[in-house]
Amino acid sequence: MKIIAIDMDGTLLNSAEQVTYENAKAIKRAQAKGIEVVIATGRTYYTAANLLKKAKVNVPIICLNGADVRAHDGEQLASVPIDSESFIKIDKVCKKHDVHFEVCTNHGIYSISEDRSLQVRIDIVQSENLDFAESQVKEHFYEHVASGYLKFIESFNKILEFTNIEIYKVLAFSFEKEKLSNVKAELANDENLYVTSSGRNNLEINHVNAQKGIALEKFAAEREVAMKDVMAIGDNFNDISMLKKAGRSVAMGNAEEEVKKMCDFITKTNNDHGVAYAIEEMLKEYV
Structure with a gap:
């Protein structure tokens, strides 16, 4: 090797x-x-x-x-990066099925809800039996917010207005498998996207060549x-x-x-x- x-x-x-x-x-x-x-x-x-x-x-x-x-x-x-047209489609499909998602870019990670972003992280730690107390999850979360690594925005469409933005991945979360399945099914016919997962409660959406x-x-x-x-x-x-x-x-x-x-x-x-x-x-x- x-x-x-x-x-x-x-x-x-x-x-x-x-x-x-x-x-x-x-x-x-x-x-x-x-x-x-x-x-x-x-x-x-x-x-x-x-x-x-x-x-x-x-x-x-x-x-x-x-x-x-x-x-x-x-x-x-x-x-x-994911192209603008595909990103707009992802945004619409996730909202349609009430699936929380965050957007990984060259400027950091964007979310539209601080409360939901924190709760998702707490839920994942608990469901995956990770060795983290809830207080530790909150500490890491607010460290990322304070550093500017995790940012909050009113509408994801505004991301497309930023200069030199590259959208690398959309990470969608839900503990309702049917919702994730519906999102995946609707995005499956987009030849520019690749949808996979790194856990039972998420979808990772990238450009097909990523x-x-x-x-x-x-x-x-x-x-x-x-x-x-x-x-x-x-x-x-x-x-x-x-x-x-x-x-x-x-x-x-x-x-x-x-x-x-x-x-x-x-x-x-x-x-x-x-x-x-x-x-x-x-x-x-x-x-």
Whole structure:
């Protein structure tokens, strides 16, 4: 293997949203052997980079499912934004089905409701059994608001009036599966959009060319690495595009069953340093 691509939530991060010492150590061991490690996440660069920095892991990052690609130093290498016409359609469809959504852009994240944005985060932590108290969720939320990373706006249409705006991803939330299914069904016929999910209660909506698999394939090609020499590790539906393309696909022990079935190997869970285990097992065979 010459490249290892690793998802973050449910994969590299444990349920406390931390990169464990074991995972960081395994990544550095792979790097020391000349293997390039890249993170492929649905997260924004801001949150992904901060978590990696805490663990002293320095790698390029495929952010927002491939809509924003960054080098080791944070330089933007590529972007694949959603076009205005498709965004207007997303806005209408989500409102029609009363689905709360937030918009990830090169200017930060936008929402139209502070109360609903906070409540969604609290509900997700509780439903996913993440190791966060409600007070911690609120603390992180208001830190993002104070920093200007999370902003509030009266109407999403106003975003289109901003200078040099790029809309990378729309993240829709609902604990009513029927609502999410209805949104996904209405957007399915838009050939400019790709709709997937990173959890049971969300939809991730990107430009059709903003997929982890497409971004990873381009990343490998630029380094003259064949996809057979790429290992990808993930746990959820937004990882499928890269897992399908990788020569060695690894599902986390906590992955969705559909993801496990399509992968070559299943590693330990994200709370048992599954990324480290997968890397160490690979190094035994290939290095």
